[in-house]
Amino acid sequence: MRKSTLLKISLASILKNKLRTLLTMLGIVIGVGAVIIMVAIGNGAQTQIQHQIENLGTNLIVVTAGSTVQGGASQGAQSFNRLTVADVAKVKSQATMLSAVSPVIVTRTQIVGNSKNWRAEVNGVSTDYLTIRNWNVTSGALFTDDDVSAKRQVVVLGATVAKNLYPDMDPVGSEIRLGRSPFTIVGVLASKGQTASGADQDDVVLVPYTTAQTRLNGFTFLGQILASASDPAVLVAAQSEVRDIMRDAHGIVSGMPDDFTVRDQTTIAQAATSTSSVMTSLLAAIASVSLVVGGIGIMNIMLVSVTERTREIGIRMAIGARGGDVLTQFLVESVVMCLLGGIVGLGVGAGGAALVGHFTGWTVATPASAVLLATGFSAAVGIFFGYYPARKAAGLDPIQALRFE
Amino acid sequence: MTTTNDTTLLDTPVIQLGGVKKVYTMGTTQVFALRGVDLTVRRGEMIAVMGTSGSGKSTLMNILGCLDVPTEGTYALDGTLVNGSSRNALADLRNEKLGFVFQGFNLLARTSAIDNVELPLLYRKETSAAESRRRAEEALVRVGLGTRLDHEPSELSGGQQQRVAIARAMVTQPTLLLADEPTGNLDSRTSIEVMALFQELNEQGITILIVTHEPDIAQYARRIVEVRDGRIIRDHPVVGRRIASDDLNSIGEEVVAEIEEAA
Numbered sequence: 247m248r249k250s251t252l253l254k255i256s257l258a259s260i261l262k263n264k265l266r267t268l269l270t271m272l273g274i275v276i277g278v279g280a281v282i283i284m285v286a287i288g289n290g291a292q293t294q295i296q297h298q299i300e301n302l303g304t305n306l307i308v309v310t311a312g313s314t315v316q317g318g319a320s321q322g323a324q325s326f327n328r329l330t331v332a333d334v335a336k337v338k339s340q341a342t343m344l345s346a347v348s349p350v351i352v353t354r355t356q357i358v359g360n361s362k363n364w365r366a367e368v369n370g371v372s373t374d375y376l377t378i379r380n381w382n383v384t385s386g387a388l389f390t391d392d393d394v395s396a397k398r399q400v401v402v403l404g405a406t407v408a409k410n411l412y413p414d415m416d417p418v419g420s421e422i423r424l425g426r427s428p429f430t431i432v433g434v435l436a437s438k439g440q441t442a443s444g445a446d447q448d449d450v451v452l453v454p455y456t457t458a459q460t461r462l463n464g465f466t467f468l469g470q471i472l473a474s475a476s477d478p479a480v481l482v483a484a485q486s487e488v489r490d491i492m493r494d495a496h497g498i499v500s501g502m503p504d505d506f507t508v509r510d511q512t513t514i515a516q517a518a519t520s521t522s523s524v525m526t527s528l529l530a531a532i533a534s535v536s537l538v539v540g541g542i543g544i545m546n547i548m549l550v551s552v553t554e555r556t557r558e559i560g561i562r563m564a565i566g567a568r569g570g571d572v573l574t575q576f577l578v579e580s581v582v583m584c585l586l587g588g589i590v591g592l593g594v595g596a597g598g599a600a601l602v603g604h605f606t607g608w609t610v611a612t613p614a615s616a617v618l619l620a621t622g623f624s625a626a627v628g629i630f631f632g633y634y635p636a637r638k639a640a641g642l643d644p645i646q647a648l649r650f651e
Numbered sequence: 652m653t654t655t656n657d658t659t660l661l662d663t664p665v666i667q668l669g670g671v672k673k674v675y676t677m678g679t680t681q682v683f684a685l686r687g688v689d690l691t692v693r694r695g696e697m698i699a700v701m702g703t704s705g706s707g708k709s710t711l712m713n714i715l716g717c718l719d720v721p722t723e724g725t726y727a728l729d730g731t732l733v734n735g736s737s738r739n740a741l742a743d744l745r746n747e748k749l750g751f752v753f754q755g756f757n758l759l760a761r762t763s764a765i766d767n768v769e770l771p772l773l774y775r776k777e778t779s780a781a782e783s784r785r786r787a788e789e790a791l792v793r794v795g796l797g798t799r800l801d802h803e804p805s806e807l808s809g810g811q812q813q814r815v816a817i818a819r820a821m822v823t824q825p826t827l828l829l830a831d832e833p834t835g836n837l838d839s840r841t842s843i844e845v846m847a848l849f850q851e852l853n854e855q856g857i858t859i860l861i862v863t864h865e866p867d868i869a870q871y872a873r874r875i876v877e878v879r880d881g882r883i884i885r886d887h888p889v890v891g892r893r894i895a896s897d898d899l900n901s902i903g904e905e906v907v908a909e910i911e912e913a914a
Contacts, residue, residue, distance in 0.1 A: 248780070251773045251780065255773070557757070561758075561759060564718065564751050565745065565771040566745045566771055566823075567774050568738070568742040569738055569739065570739070644718050645713055645718050
């Protein structure tokens with residue numbers, strides 16, 4: 247039998263019973279649709295999480311002061327603070343894979359302005375800081391390199407601080423006091439929201455690190471050094487480069503442990519991404535159950551159809567159809583039905599995902615692989631659940647089949 | 652014991668049965684459906700197989716139609732030995748050498764006449780789509796249904812449905828046309844019409860075997876074989892053979908006469 251004829255015969259059979267075909271296909275439509283929606287939501291969540299991680303800072307590398315050992319007991323990270331401005335300068339001049347480097351001096355102080363006061367974290371940083379943190383100012387501007395070298399008393403307010411001290415006005419240009427020192431507000435930062443652990447990233451003010459050292463805490467040592475790798479691909483290499491420079495700067499001979507710690511966010515990113523990919527698989531697995539149920543529906547209808555069409559099968563066999571011809575016919579019917587259902591399900595799934603995205607505000611993304619997977623899977627369902635009924639049809643005895651009422 | 656009539660004795664017989672037995676095992680009891688049948692049918696014959704129900708004629712029909720195989724004995728169809736053929740080989744034999752006409756027409760429902768007739772050709776690889784379409788149309792024209800190609804069985808009368816079935820049986824140009832009670836579901840006038848068609852096809856050289864229990868119908872054949880208890884008890888040429896087209900004309904006259912009488 248020619249393939250085109252076979253397809254024609256199968257299509258004709260499917261079309262002869264439109265309502266039943268539609269209802270049978272519905273199982274596959276819902277199954278495939280559910281898988282697509284779930285994968286789209288899971289995939290969207292993954293993209294969103296990645297985006298949030300990037301938001302923490304692009305390709306962020308963090309150097310913190312290392313641990314010391316006192317009398318055999320390790321004091322943990324930052325117990326011995328030996329990061330200096332000289333380290334920053336050395337890293338900045340020697341590193342080849344970094345796009346930005348900034349020292350961070352952290353202190354807390356009372357802020358007074360506009361007849362109100364507020365206690366917040368003060369970060370002494372360089373002009374590279376906003377690039378590293380992937381942060382913007384909404385009003386005014388960040389202080390300049392000139393401000394840094396001149397140790398000027400200028401400050402940029404975080405969104406939370408600005409909101410609390412200057413609820414009704416743009417504070418840029420206003421005078422403010424950090425502790426006892428007067429500062430001029432030059433900018434306001436964009437809101438960045440909370441960290442994963444719940445800390446408010448906007449409850450902060452930025453000042454030049456030079457000013458922080460002289461006016462605020464008087465320490466020459468830095469809390470941490472932040473750097474940004476020039477490309478995500480070189481993040482690991484950049485990290486080890488920074489480590490080598492830091493060891494050199496601190497004069498650590500080989501064999502001795504580091505007195506600082508270099509970390510990046512790949513571990514956080516990996517954990518978050520793998521969590522969300524597990525979630526995606528889980529959602530897809532749950533949705534697959536409905537696809538299996540749809541497949542059982544196909545099998546059920548095909549079995550009914552074989553019984554109902556016993557006489558037709560007998561006629562076909564009497565006029566010369568081989569068992570194989572009958573088997574292929576029923577198998578093709580089942581596969582065509584599943585594939586059509588799969589294609590409609592794709593549309594329903596894509597539409598449903600878009601609707602979910604629209605009403606919940608979640609990021610949804612239907613990956614191309616899901617489309618291929620759904621189509622392939624629905625064809626496989628057709629073959630798997632169509633084979634047994636088709637086998638049954640092909641095995642009928644023509645005499646019995648012809649006599650069947 | 653083979654009786655031949657006026658048809659020519661050319662080449663191999665279409666049917667050659669030798670000592671055919673068929674035993675069905677039902678539980679522990681054995682049912683002897685055929686108890687040794689010898690039969691030779693030559694090309695161009697029109698033969699009626701008669702018998703009451705339970706005589707074994709249906710079993711004989713199934714074996715002749717390659718739907719079943721004998722338990723014992725040999726069956727050669729057009730020189731091909733059927734015994735021991737696989738299911739697929741039997742299917743191919745049915746497709747290439749046989750045409751079936753059934754009592755209940757057995758057309759595919761909700762399928763146009765031409766699609767029904769084309770069906771046997773679709774199970775052949777060598778016939779192209781255009782060719783099989785053309786041949787199906789030709790066969791329908793030949794049985795007088797050239798104007799009803801796209802009608803579905805439900806839109807056709809019993810006689811017309813049987814004509815479609817005959818066209819389907821003829822479309823493959825089979826060696827043997829097997830008809831199982833072809834007039835069983837038809838009124839007498841339509842039955843005669845169908846027999847006229849069979850006689851016409853037979854005149855064109857097609858070998859036809861009709862299974863029937865109606866003696867009237869058997870009278871249209873050239874030869875009658877009577878089966879009882881799984882054996883052939885009589886095998887004789889038809890004496891005073893009826894010609895269906897003449898009968899149709901005389902029925903017409905009777906009807907006219909009746910109408911005239913009434914008037």
